[in-house]
């Protein structure tokens with residue numbers, strides 16, 4: 531069984547098509563969450579990472595910003611800080627504003643480039659297989675096997691403000707498609723709908739675009755502005771990249787109501 535799984539993974543590795551759009555998870559909301567919610571958020575980050583690893587059409591890299599408070603503490607204490615060994619992820623103590631601010635490079639907490647040798651992450655994700663032992667470096671064609679200095683990897687993440695879109699259920703703009711030259715921000719918060727418009731207001735205050743997933747358009751039994759979790763939103767984006775079909779992508783992730 532293990533061998534079958536390994537073979538399948540190997541087979542998939544050759545067929546990976548990396549999608550160039552960047553995804554950022556904004557972890558700047560620590561003080562708004564209970565301890566339980568911080569724990570839940572940390573699990574969602576692991577699911578997000580795991581989904582990108584497993585996908586046949588992954589995003590080239592995942593950037594986590596504002597990792598500097600209780601979420602950092604939680605991640606440090608789970609699985610011997612396994613987040614530091616997550617492949618193709620980047621972690622900044624600073625906010626995502628550094629994407630378009632040019633004065634200085636952001637400070638990387640940890641940055642993991644693809645490795646041909648394989649890295650084992652010790653993190654156990656409940657209700658699912660643990661994050662797989664990684665033997666297949668994502669074939670992006672542009673990423674090497676050496677670890678870049680933080681300044682260089684930061685440059686790789688530069689984005690003009692016009693190409694940044696904050697995803698939020700509260701937006702009046704519907705997401706029509708994902709574009710490879712855009713950067714999509716997901717709010718890293720678990721709040722069980724306590725803070726309506728939180729991310730929407732943050733994005734508006736910074737004059738960056740917002741968009742919501744086209745849920746009402748394709749899933750008529752759900753409210754247009756249904757709020758999903760971080761990993762659900764990310765998995766829908768992954769599925770869209772794979773299928774270019776919102777209905778399929780949404781159905782794959784949101785369980786149908788009986």
Ligand code: SAH
Pocket residue numbers: 696697698699715716717718719720721723724725726727728729730741742743745755756757758759760763
């Ligand atoms: N009250 C929070 C909700 C957090 S849900 C807020 O103000 O956003 C976690 C994140 O998932 C959100 O910040 C958003 O980036 C993303 N998200 C959740 N549902 C979404 C939807 N329907 N469309 C687009 N993004 C969504």
